[in-house]
Amino acid sequence: MLHIVGIVLLFATCVAALFSLVFGVPGTLIIVAVALLYAWATGFAAVHWSTIGWLALLAILAEVGEFLATGAATATARPSRRVTMGALLGALVGGIIGMPFLFGVGALLGALAGAFAGAALAVRSQGGTLAESMTTGVAAMKGRLLGFVLKAALAAVMIVVVAFAVF
Secondary structure (H helix, E strand, C coil): CHHHHHHHHHHHHHHHHHHHHHHCCCHHHHHHHHHHHHHHHCCCCCCCHHHHHHHHHHHHHHHHHHHHHHHHHHHHHCCCHHHHHHHHHHHHHHHHHHCCCHHHCHHHHHHHHHHHHHHHHHHHHCCCCHHHHHHHHHHHHHHHHHHHHHHHHHHHHHHHHHHHHHC
8 A cells, every 4th residue: 555655646746847847847857856765765676776867867858958949949040159148048037037927837938038038139239130139039939948848748758767667
């Protein structure tokens, strides 16, 4: 009975971590931590160190992929270090500012708006036209959204890896 409770808690926490991504929480790292806790609690009987290693690798790929997607999308619209940094910093600041709104979902919306604003302002600061700044801002916003989708997909893959390890 205790084993079943542990499995239910493991998967409930993993699913909660997946949904926490919307709030800007690093849910992939939570999945790794919960899997490590479950492995330790069960004496590494079902979840082994190799599984924890794969989960950690996927978590790192998800975090880096989310970061790079914003920068890469911005660079395709207007290749400039200032514009890329503007989009990345704008997404960070927007996510922080948006956190208290819409029950935390504002973090994602704030990050999208921040990426747009950061990239658009950087283009304008370089002497770009309004049309160029809007195009680059939209590209940054799309990149940020792509990064979020990539991260969520990898978090779902991580849950599947945990499921295969446990069952």
